[in-house]
Amino acid sequence: MARRPHISVRMGFEERTAMVRLADIQPLKLVSDEVKRSPKYRQIAASVGEIGLVEPPVVARSRENHGKFLLLDGHLRLEVLRDRGLLEVECLVSTEDEAFTYNKRVNRIAIIQEHRMILKAIENGVSEARIAKALNVDVASIRRRRKLLDGICAEAVDLLKEKHLTLNSFSELRKLAPIRQIEAAELMIAMNNFSNSYVRSLVAATPRNQLATGYTPRAPKGLSDEQLALMERESASLAREFKVAEQTYGTDHLDLVLAVGYLSKLLRNGRVVGYLAKHFQELLFEFQRISESENVAA
Template identity: 55%
Template sequence: MKASRSPAAVRHAFENASLRIPIADIMPLRQLTPAILKSVKYAQIAASIAEIGIIEPPVVVRDKSDPDRFHLLDGHIRIDVLAKRGDIEVVCLVAMEDEAFTYNKRVSRIAIIQEHKMILMAIEKGVPEERLARALNVNIASIRHKKSLLEGICPEAADLLKDKHVPINTISELKKLKSVRQIEAVQLMIAMNKYTISYARSLVAATPDSQLVRGKKGMKGLSAHQIELMENESASLDREFKTIEQDYGTDHLELVLATGYVARLLGSARIVRHLAQHHPDIFSEFQKIVELQKAA
């Protein structure tokens, strides 16, 4: 009986345990610029560390010639803040290899709705609003604004936006719309990949009064005729979008089948010779289709 092959061992990215390391033994890969030191991000991290300590450990890698010294891969601001506070040591994750990239570039930044949910969870667990404000280095009004972020937003629209990076003022504009129109507006934003406050305002301006929460709107610099034109254009765009959305699945399936058939045709040497000799233009186009399929 043939022995079964053992699965390949999974290679660890980090050492098995975190390590408490003297800050003096950690060598930064870059220096923080004056602009970074004065940035909002630096102030927020400093405030968070002062209030609740280090949440995400810095990432280091051992020096190849001296294993007791370390190169800092990720966490330059955190280490700088700790050093200026007078801390001597910090708990770090020790990477097995220096992959020569900044870890933060591989991290998906938290979306505004996810931040809202985290704030609600913290408050439900008894964390005072004042402490949250200090930890995030924002004023308490900002915490309260984010706490009530989804008041007036229908659940379907909120779900569509849950992982999108949407400005908080865009959410405020969407609150002017009734639920059905909110969903339509969010779908248009996603289709256009555009979540700016100006785009949200244009969608509100192009919305009929009957779909607004507070009825008739007034737009500075626009006449009633111009607003009516925007509403008609928006309605036309909505209809075109829904038509395209309905046809997309069928069109995509037909395209996949067609490109697959062309690829099989070009897999035959006899057909390739015939096309090359008698229909070179068609043969050239078929080759482009197959190349595009391979690149996809």
């Protein structure tokens, strides 16, 4: 048996962090006064002031200036440290000087993950007041986040665990019975729409027998009973169509791949193409169009 070639994986960072003077770090963008007034900046500043820097900035060694560094990720954190009068910071040193990965390919924490982190911190003895101070929010907001999943069924939580919803969206989901919560989560994922207004529309289109026990819906302003009934029917129809599409997608896709592959093989036969061109030009055009979608089907 032939030996597999040895494949080496090059590390994306130097093995050790480095203490770097802030004066030696060149940012790729400036932090404006408007950004400094934003909630995000104030939250980072509060977190650094309460518990210190959690996530080190990412820098790359400058190719032009020895001893200088390019700042790839952490512009707000670095600006907060400057405002606090710090002179140096511990950094991760990247072996590549590209910032695309940090700007476009780093997953930001979802609200359910944040909820679990808050629960873990409280279990470890951190007070709600200190968490609120670190996140620059009030204690009531931390309590809402702590109780985020109260009344939400486990299946819906699993579907939405990596999605970015608002606190108010979960308040809307609690108005639904568990089976309808799952349907709503599936519809949000299918439509790629996690906005609070969309969740409210799903609640409004839910039949009364699928609402949570004890919840009495208010009649939406400007909608008649007939319009509400129509919304309920359309929502139920959309849910059924989604289920059917989900159940048949794998088989349909396999059939498509096989059909496209067969047509592509036929069109590589010159005699077949010549015959179709002579007698069935429109059919040949459609076959060629389908064959061109082979990469999409695969």
